Structures are given as structure tokens and as C-alpha cells.
Amino acid sequence: MVTVKDYQSPVTPTWCPGCGNFGIHQAVKTALAELGLEPHQVMLVSGIGQSSKLPDYTHANGFMTLHGRAIPCATGVKLVRPDLKVIVHSGDGDGYGEGMGHMVHAARRNIGIVHIAHNNQIYGLTKGQYSPTSAQGTRSSTSPEGAIDRPVNPLLIALAAGATFVARAFSKNVRELADIIKAAVQHRGYALIDVLQPCVTFNRVNTYEWYGERVYPVSQEPDYNPSDLNWALRTAQIWGDRIPVGILYQTEDVPAYEEQVPALKAGPVGLRPIRPIPADKAQALKAAYM
Amino acid sequence: MKNDMTFVLGGEAGQGVESTGAGFALALARAGLRVFAVPDYRSRIRGGHNFFQIRAGDYEFFSHDERVHLALALTREAVDFHVRQLVPGGAIVYDPALKVDKSGWPDGVQDFAMPVADLVQQAGGSKLMLNTAMVGIAAGLTGLDLRFVEGVIEDNFGRKRGESLAEANLKVARAAYDYARAHFAERFPFKLEPVDAPKRLLISGNPAMSLGALAAGCQFVAGYPMTPGSPILEMISAKAAEFGVVTKHTEDEIAAICMAIGAGRAGARAATATSGGGFSLMVEALGLAGMTEVPVVIFEVQRPGPSTGLPTRTEQSDLMFVLHASQGEFPRIVLAPGTIEEAFRDGWRAFNLAEKYQCPVIVLSDHFLATSLQTVPPEALDFDGVVIDRGAMLTPEQLDAMEGEYKRFAFTDSGISPWAPPGHPKGVYRSASDEHDEYGSIEENATNRRRMMEKRMRKLETARADMLPPRLYGPERAAITFVSWGSGYYPVREAMRLLAQQGVSANFLHITDIWPFPAQAVAEALRGAKRIVAVESNYTGQMAGLIRRETGIHIEERILRYDGRPISPEYILRGLEEA
Numbered sequence: 018m019v020t021v022k023d024y025q026s027p028v029t030p031t032w033c034p035g036c037g038n039f040g041i042h043q044a045v046k047t048a049l050a051e052l053g054l055e056p057h058q059v060m061l062v063s064g065i066g067q068s069s070k071l072p073d074y075t076h077a078n079g080f081m082t083l084h085g086r087a088i089p090c091a092t093g094v095k096l097v098r099p100d101l102k103v104i105v106h107s108g109d110g111d112g113y114g115e116g117m118g119h120m121v122h123a124a125r126r127n128i129g130i131v132h133i134a135h136n137n138q139i140y141g142l143t144k145g146q147y148s149p150t151s152a153q154g155t156r157s158s159t160s161p162e163g164a165i166d167r168p169v170n171p172l173l174i175a176l177a178a179g180a181t182f183v184a185r186a187f188s189k190n191v192r193e194l195a196d197i198i199k200a201a202v203q204h205r206g207y208a209l210i211d212v213l214q215p216c217v218t219f220n221r222v223n224t225y226e227w228y229g230e231r232v233y234p235v236s237q238e239p240d241y242n243p244s245d246l247n248w249a250l251r252t253a254q255i256w257g258d259r260i261p262v263g264i265l266y267q268t269e270d271v272p273a274y275e276e277q278v279p280a281l282k283a284g285p286v287g288l289r290p291i292r293p294i295p296a297d298k299a300q301a302l303k304a305a306y307m
Numbered sequence: 308m309k310n311d312m313t314f315v316l317g318g319e320a321g322q323g324v325e326s327t328g329a330g331f332a333l334a335l336a337r338a339g340l341r342v343f344a345v346p347d348y349r350s351r352i353r354g355g356h357n358f359f360q361i362r363a364g365d366y367e368f369f370s371h372d373e374r375v376h377l378a379l380a381l382t383r384e385a386v387d388f389h390v391r392q393l394v395p396g397g398a399i400v401y402d403p404a405l406k407v408d409k410s411g412w413p414d415g416v417q418d419f420a421m422p423v424a425d426l427v428q429q430a431g432g433s434k435l436m437l438n439t440a441m442v443g444i445a446a447g448l449t450g451l452d453l454r455f456v457e458g459v460i461e462d463n464f465g466r467k468r469g470e471s472l473a474e475a476n477l478k479v480a481r482a483a484y485d486y487a488r489a490h491f492a493e494r495f496p497f498k499l500e501p502v503d504a505p506k507r508l509l510i511s512g513n514p515a516m517s518l519g520a521l522a523a524g525c526q527f528v529a530g531y532p533m534t535p536g537s538p539i540l541e542m543i544s545a546k547a548a549e550f551g552v553v554t555k556h557t558e559d560e561i562a563a564i565c566m567a568i569g570a571g572r573a574g575a576r577a578a579t580a581t582s583g584g585g586f587s588l589m590v591e592a593l594g595l596a597g598m599t600e601v602p603v604v605i606f607e608v609q610r611p612g613p614s615t616g617l618p619t620r621t622e623q624s625d626l627m628f629v630l631h632a633s634q635g636e637f638p639r640i641v642l643a644p645g646t647i648e649e650a651f652r653d654g655w656r657a658f659n660l661a662e663k664y665q666c667p668v669i670v671l672s673d674h675f676l677a678t679s680l681q682t683v684p685p686e687a688l689d690f691d692g693v694v695i696d697r698g699a700m701l702t703p704e705q706l707d708a709m710e711g712e713y714k715r716f717a718f719t720d721s722g723i724s725p726w727a728p729p730g731h732p733k734g735v736y737r738s739a740s741d742e743h744d745e746y747g748s749i750e751e752n753a754t755n756r757r758r759m760m761e762k763r764m765r766k767l768e769t770a771r772a773d774m775l776p777p778r779l780y781g782p783e784r785a786a787i788t789f790v791s792w793g794s795g796y797y798p799v800r801e802a803m804r805l806l807a808q809q810g811v812s813a814n815f816l817h818i819t820d821i822w823p824f825p826a827q828a829v830a831e832a833l834r835g836a837k838r839i840v841a842v843e844s845n846y847t848g849q850m851a852g853l854i855r856r857e858t859g860i861h862i863e864e865r866i867l868r869y870d871g872r873p874i875s876p877e878y879i880l881r882g883l884e885e886a
Binding site for chain 2: 278
């Protein structure tokens with residue numbers, strides 16, 4: 018039986034005490050263990066940022082790539098090894114700033130990766146600049162008079178791009194987050210989980226208390242219907258005094274990208290033994306030029 | 308004059324100049340002639356002036372040249388442009404309805420005005436078949452048996468687009484052929500006859516390289532369309548289902564290389580194809596592959612820059628760029644094939660080198676090599692010679708027997724650490740674009756950093772054993788020693804042939820494996836050379852500069868071209884005279 022301990026790495030996290038990343042880390046390991054997945058069946062792909070160090074602290078296949086580029090790197094993994102469970106860890110700067118374009122395309126492709134966005138509304142690794150999800154007016158070293166940009170709504174963008182699984186979670190509620198991750202890993206296609214995560218060092222506004230007062234299970238909505246895109250589009254806009262968490266939208270009606278690739282019908286191409294082309298096939302290739 | 312001539316078919320974009328020219332080149336190749344054909348087109352879908360130049364002969368030659376014997380002009384602009392290229396006795400074919408101005412025509416040019424549009428109409432063809440008529444006329448004037456042209460028309464139109472289209476084109480070709488034969492053939496001195504020769508392929512660099520990649524068992528190719536690199540993704544996509552390759556047209560070039568690197572990290576043979584502009588976007592990820600020791604192949608088909616430059620033309624100006632692209636220092640391998648044989652060979656070799664040395668391998672081609680159609684013996688695509696070498700890849704048995712935690716980035720004498728594709732319980736590891744320790748964990752320790760840098764860079768020294776030395780063509784000692792790289796091969800070899808006819812001895816050092824640089828071999832080959840001339844398609848003489856940096860040999864005399872047009876043998880001869 019797989020346990021959380023199987024995902025234990027000898028490396029000690031360098032995150033600040035109380036960092037929201039700890040909850041996310043625990044939830045991921047819990048979800049994978051409860052799904053009976055072993056570390057060699059999983060690939061964690063990250064960008065650059067505090068959140069993106071998570072693969073270093075986890076015993077599983079891990080690939081820590083470039084700022085903003087975790088999604089295309091993960092897509093490459095999935096396209097040759099669809100048998101692997103591929104999970105992207107990115108931050109709000111990493112995934113919603115530098116890499117936002119890739120997220121839109123991953124969503125419309127419905128590529129089978131789980132995208133866990135560690136959203137703390139601030140840049141941690143570079144020490145406290147405002148991020149794409151920072152509220153308007155946020156004062157930071159790069160917005161000393163208050164941010165003029167309005168924040169992105171990643172859930173709306175994902176839904177508009179055609180995402181087939183869109184969820185929001187709070188990093189403190191590890192059990193709920195683990196359940197959402199389990200659903201996302203088993204989902205057919207691209208799954209976005211936007212995880213609200215306090216930054217105890219640089220974000221003095223969006224604290225544990227701030228979130229604790231606001232988050233509520235989205236399933237408490239009287240007309241809760243995560244199979245209805247229009248309902249999800251409306252609900253994704255609720256933000257302020259109350260913030261819904263849970264699965265906002267899921268459909269299994271859209272096949273995953275990798276299910277539709279002709280070369281993958283015979284199994285993962287990355288496992289195909291590499292051999293020279295037989296003489297008759299080589300001859301046929303040449304004949305096209307005669 | 309028999310079996311030695313150059314045709315040019317000129318017209319607007321949208322008139323089928325390139326496809327018709329390629330079809331005629333194939334007809335000539337099937338007649339047993341050697342062919343070297345160069346497309347020249349502008350970056351537009353309609354209008355402008357495009358042409359397709361075909362040299363055909365029954366003797367060994369190496370490139371196009373500047374002589375034109377028969378110009379087939381579909382527009383007035385084409386008449387004005389090509390009439391000036393004609394040799395004495397050469398002819399220009401055009402429809403008198405174009406109302407051309409003949410005042411500036413050179414002496415000795417033959418005026419073959421023919422009612423081309425009427426011929427097409429009378430044969431029941433459409434306006435789009437003017438190009439077919441021109442090919443029929445060319446066959447009629449040169450005496451080439453029409454069945455070679457008919458065979459290509461049948462292949463191109465018959466199977467794909469319905470019999471009636473083939474039928475109409477055949478009628479047009481026949482009518483034009485008969486007309487040209489009856490009214491002008493007698494006055495046209497340049498003739499073609501089929502040659503009883505072994506069958507040759509008619510192919511250009513892009514497909515040769517793509518077939519090389521397929522032969523390597525490439526499993527993943529991602530790309531974003533950019534001239535002239537796009538055909539590589541297109542050609543492999545066409546064969547993807549049959550050969551088990553996943554191909555992906557991505558949202559941009561950053562995604563393309565990142566997907567290829569992801570696929571490489573997952574243990575697959577992966578590549579991307581682009582041109583200089585796309586490669587510019589890929590630069591950061593190149594360093595990712597270098598740092599995380601992921602094998603990846605990048606086909607970079609150069610065009611003139613900077614920025615958008617001349618999108619549909621040729622240049623070799625990205626050499627210094629690919630050698631230095633991305634921050635920091637890491638090993639990379641750069642190959643620059645010059646011939647079809649080399650394009651195929653480097654197409655598969657690149658994957659072996661990438662996996663053996665666990666680093667990015669850049670195959671640097673250019674528009675001239677990528678698009679020039681040439682006849683080669685079938686053995687030039689040497690599928691039998693393909694070797695698959697995945698380097699220090701751990702087998703499941705080796706992983707079963709492994710004790711302790713897997714050190715993906717183990718320090719070794721060669722710099723090469725055994726690598727494991729994901730999927731084995733003992734092959735689990737993490738890798739980071741940050742500096743890392745032997746296990747792959749982020750590590751800033753100074754000693755570790757020094758050792759890790761040295762381990763990675765050591766791979767480059769180890770890789771020297773696999774690098775092919777530059778090749779010397781011609782006599783050991785000669786009055787002139789040319790130095791060139793990549794597609795410079797063609798005009799230089801042809802210039803040597805012309806010089807030999809003038810009694811001037813020349814030899815040629817062709818550098819194809821560029822990095823790690825074969826400094827010793829280059830220095831030895833150039834030692835004692837009487838007159839060294841670098842030939843390159845760029846402004847600064849990048850290879851000459853690299854040779855100076857790596858060997859101390861300063862090549863003062865340089866024949867450089869940077870107007871976007873391929874270097875011709877005559878360009879080199881003029882360059883020698885000007886020196």
C-alpha cells in the first residue's frame with residue numbers, strides 16, 4: 018500500500034514557517050497516496066518561484082523548469098508518456114503572469130495535466146512585488162502608490178478558454194484540497210486548481226484570518242451545479258466578503274488531447290523501443306522523391 | 308549544345324511557379340539528367356515576382372549558376388527581369404499580349420513570343436494552366452520527350468485531384484509542346500536528351516533532414532510555423548501516425564522547445580524545428596536543457612535577419628548566435644550539414660549525440676540548403692548506415708540492481724551521468740534549472756557548483772571523439788584554399804570546377820561539425836595554404852572569425868554575400884578577381 022511517507026524526500030523545505038505551501042504539499046502527497054499511485058508513476062513539473070520548489074521536497078519524478086514554462090514542459094511529458102500522472106505546480110506570478118498564455122492553450126487543448134496554482138497574490142521569491150492576482154491598490158516595492166492593474170480572475174479565464182475542470186481551494190483546508198486534487202488527477206483532461214495561499218512574510222492583507230472569514234464550500238450554493246458552464250461562470254465571479262471554494266466546474270464530455278493523438282493509439286510513444294526503419298519502409302520513403 | 312542548360316520560370320505569386328518548376332525538375336530528373344533547382348520567391352501569397360530556376364545537365368556539377376538559356380515569363384515583370392540573364396542564343400518565351408518593352412534587351416537574345424494564353428484556351432484549359440503550357444513549350448523547344456512531363460502531370464493531378472484536371476493539363480501541355488516544336492524549336496540551339504543513368508532522387512535539405520529524424524526513431528516533434536523551418540514539422544507530421552511520432556503545432560516557439568524538453572525529460576527522442584526568429588524565443592529554454600542535461604534536438608533553418616529580415620531568402624548569419632545563445636555556460640553541440648547526404652546524416656546523428664551527451668544539439672541549416680532541389684543517388688539517404696545510440700541510458704535490469712538512491716547527476720570522468728527514463732521505482736529523481744547536487748536537488752554550495760560546472764563542461768571534451776573533422780575537397784596543395792561551411796559547399800565546389808577548367812588549382816575545407824570546434828583539424832588543414840579564402844553568406848565572416856578565435860589563423864580574404872540570394876559560383880569567381 019502506498020502511504021504519504023513514500024513521497025517523503027530527504028530534502029528539508031526552505032519555505033517560511035507557516036507558509037501556505039506546506040498545506041498544499043501535504044495535500045498533494047495525501048491525494049497521491051490515497052489514489053494508490055507510486056512515486057515513479059507521477060511527474061511533478063514546476064516553474065520558478067517558492068511554490069515551484071515543491072518537487073525538490075517530494076520523492077517523485079520531478080522537473081523544475083523555467084519561470085512560466087511549467088505547462089508546456091508538462092505537456093511534452095504527457096504527450097510522450099500519457100501513462101504518467103503529470104501535475105504542474107506554479108505560482109501566481111509564474112502561472113498567471115509569465116505563463117498565462119500557455120494556461121489558455123492547455124485549457125483549450127484539454128491536455129491531461131493537473132495545474133495547481135499556488136496563489137498568494139504576491140511575489141515571494143523576489144521579495145514582495147505585486148502579482149497578477151494582487152488586488153488593485155496593493156502597495157508593494159514595484160507599486161509604491163498602489164497597483165493600478167486590476168487582478169486577473171484565473172477561474173474565469175480558464176472557463177472561457179474551455180477548461181473542463183476548474184476548482185478553487187484554501188491551503189489551510191488540507192483535507193478538502195486533497196479531495197479536490199484526487200478528483201483532478203482522475204479527471205479526463207486539463208484541471209485547474211487555484212489554491213488560495215497566505216504568504217506570511219510579504220502579504221499582510223490576505224492572511225489566514227482574512228481567508229478564514231471568507232471561504233465557504235461552493236456546494237452550499239443553493240443552485241450548486243458544477244456541470245453547468247453558465248452557473249460556473251457566474252459563481253467564479255464571487256469574490257470579496259465571501260469566496261467560494263470547491264469544484265466550480267467539471268465535465269467529462271470532452272476527450273483529453275492525448276486520447277485523440279493518432280500516434281498514441283498504440284500506447285505511449287516514449288515507451289516504444291527505438292529501432293532503425295526497415296528496408297521496405299525506407300524504400301517507400303525514398304520513392305516519394307523519384 | 309546538348310544536355311547543359313538552365314531554365315527559369317518566372318511569374319507572380321499564385322501562378323504556381325514553384326510547384327510547376329518543381330514538377331518540371333522532376334521530369335528532367337526522371338529523364339536521367341542531373342538537376343539543381345533554386346526557388347526564388349517573395350514573402351507574399353499573391354502578386355510580386357517569383358521564379359524557379361532549374362539547371363539540368365548530364366555531367367557532374369554542384370550548384371546553380373548565373374547563365375540562363377531559356378526564360379519562360381508569365382508576366383511583364385518576369386520578361387524584364389529574366390531577359391537580362393540570357394546567354395547569347397538564349398530565348399525568352401512570353402505571350403505578346405503582355406505588351407513588353409524590348410528596347411533594353413541585350414543583343415543575341417531570341418524573341419519567342421507565343422500566344423500562350425490562346426493555346427491554353429484552345430486546348431480547353433483554364434488561366435491557371437499557363438504554367439503547364441510553359442513546361443510543354445520548354446519540352447518542345449529543347450526536344451525533351453513530352454512523356455516525362457506527362458508522367459509528372461499524371462502523378463501530381465491524376466491521383467489527388469480527379470482525372471479531369473489531369474486530362475486538361477495534359478491537353479494544354481501537348482498543345483503548347485506541339486506549337487513550340489512547329490514554330491520555334493529549330494531556332495533554339497540548346498537541346499535535352501534522356502540519359503540512361505541510374506535512378507536519382509530529387510530532394511532538398513528540409514525533407515532530407517526530416518527523413519533523418521524519422522530514421523533516428525524520433526518520437527516527438529513540436530514547432531511553430533516559420534519559414535523556412537516549417538516543412539520539417541509538416542513532413543514529420545505527415546508520417547507521424549505511421550512511424551509513431553507525436554507532433555505538435557504549439558502556441559509559440561517557447562512552448563515548442565519546452566514541450567520537446569519535457570518529452571526529452573520523459574525519456575523520448577524529441578526535437579523542434581524553427582528559424583532564427585523562433586530560435587530567439589527558445590533561447591532561455593536552451594539553457595534549461597543544458598542545465599538539466601535533457602537531450603533535445605533543435606533544427607534551426609536560417610534566413611536573413613535581423614528581426615523579420617528577408618523571410619523567404621537565405622543567409623548564414625546565426626552561427627555566432629547559436630554558439631552563444633542563452634545565459635551562462637553549458638555544453639551544446641552544433642552541426643551544420645552542407646549536402647543532402649549530410650542533412651540526412653545529421654538529421655539522425657543529432658539524436659544520438661543529444662542522448663549520448665545529454666545536451667541540446669542544434670542542427671544549423673539555411674534556406675538555400677533547405678529548399679534547393681537536387682538530384683542525388685538514392686544512397687545519399689543512407690538508411691542502412693543509421694545507428695541508434697542512446698548513450699548511458701539505464702536499462703530496467705540495471706535499475707533493478709542499483710543500490711541506494713539514484714544519483715541522476717553523478718560526477719563521472721566523462722561528465723556523462725547514467726540517465727533513467729521515468730517509470731522505474733528506482734529511477735525516480737528530480738531535476739532543476741537551479742544548480743543542483745548529484746541527486747538533482749537544488750544546491751548552492753560552492754564546491755558542488757564548481758564540480759557540477761566541470762562535470763557538465765567535461766561532456767564537451769568527451770564529445771570531441773564523436774565529431775567529424777572538416778573535409779578537404781580537391782588536391783592537398785592548391786593555389787587557392789576555400790573555407791566554407793553548410794550550404795557554402797555548393798557554389799564553392801562549382802567554382803572549383805570552373806577554376807579547374809581555367810587551369811587554376813583550388814581546394815576546399817568544408818566544416819560541418821562546428822561545436823565543439825575541430826580546431827586542430829582546421830589548423831592542420833590550413834597550415835601552409837597559399838591563399839585562403841573564406842566564403843560565407845553573412846556580413847561579418849562569422850566562420851572566419853570563429854577560426855581566428857579557435858586557431859589563431861586570420862583569414863583576411865573573404866567572399867561574403869548578405870543580399871539574401873544564394874552565393875553562385877560566378878559570385879565567387881568575381882570575388883577572387885576583386886581581391
